[in-house]
Amino acid sequence: MTEQEQDGQEWIGGKHPVMEALRSGREINKIWIAEQAQKHAIQPIIAEAKKAGIIVQFVDKRKLDGMVEGIQHQGIVAQAAAHRYYEVDELIERARDSGEMPFLLLLDEIEDPHNLGSILRTAECTGVHGVIIPKRRAASLTATVSKTSAGAVEYVPVARVTNMAQTIDKLKEAGIWIAGADVSAQQDVFSSRSFDMPLAVIIGNESKGIGRLIREKCDFLVKLPMHGSLNSLNASVAAGVLMYEVVRQRRSH
Structure with a gap:
């Protein structure tokens, strides 16, 4: 702290x-x-x-x-x-009140404040209704995050939770589908099932990815196609591609 x-x-x-x-x-x-x-x-x-x-x-x-x-x-x-953190219920309510299909982002132990700031900046641009982060082993809303987000931190509501698995259960009860970004996924994001549904996308830790328990709770997993020699993208870049794919799919329907 x-x-x-x-x-x-x-x-x-x-x-x-x-x-x-x-x-x-x-x-x-x-x-x-x-x-x-x-x-x-x-x-x-x-x-x-x-x-x-x-x-x-x-x-x-x-x-x-x-x-x-x-x-x-x-x-x-x-x-x-200090920044006010929102409750998960407030994020769900905010999504419903917007008249749009719910679109939330869950960050499973993103540790680098620069990554968190960049993700919040893209979340603001893509109309994400709220971002959920864990209280432990993860970056929180600091001056570095605020600077990297270019002010987006003032507009994207962030909830901070003790138990991510229980939070996923709560989102499912609210009728929100859970998509996990994972390298082990069978389908790539561009040929996956439609994102045109009430949705929460999970982005994993920079080096370990999504935790096992969280992965098992996902309704489906997607991965980004890799054509180069490296087999991973920076977490904020991967999150940005996924967020814009949600926007693209929803606009094309």
Whole structure:
């Protein structure tokens, strides 16, 4: 658990993530801007912060480096209330209320925050109604995830669960089909059964893939065809291909 999560605060670094946090109405306590920052780049953020009554302070860039170590903050850092995680029931309800066919994403122990951020960014672009992650042995919503997601973290609801297997059972009870992305699958995703149904797609861990128990709970498994010498794709790339295949199939019906 990060220090920011412990005291109910979180740091956001970067122009896009801070702007999206402001636009989404996220509770922001204060914004720091580097004195060396280019005026034209920061003006929209200052205007948005002023509208929301948020304090903006100009400081030396080195202070920002210390606030969000390892993050490319682009001269802008915000301190916000920690992200609210949703309940699985809320995600199901959100999907139903949208008037669209439910489309959820389950991430089985994705550990790299950059992968999680990239997946959330594509999930926002493809209309995913919610993402479910486990509480243990997995990346959570941190400043790195926020930066990599380019602000998508403000718009895609994320549920954090203790037991992924029980969560799958709950989704099945709600009439949602479970598709697992797995290299052992008999059928590839482009010749598979239709994704034009209430659906949750499971993406596995970067090195181990989907856990055995989770794999057994899937209604069906799909794999991406591999033609090169390598036999695997980066988890966020694989997730992106699958999400867009769901979109493609649904649009063509």
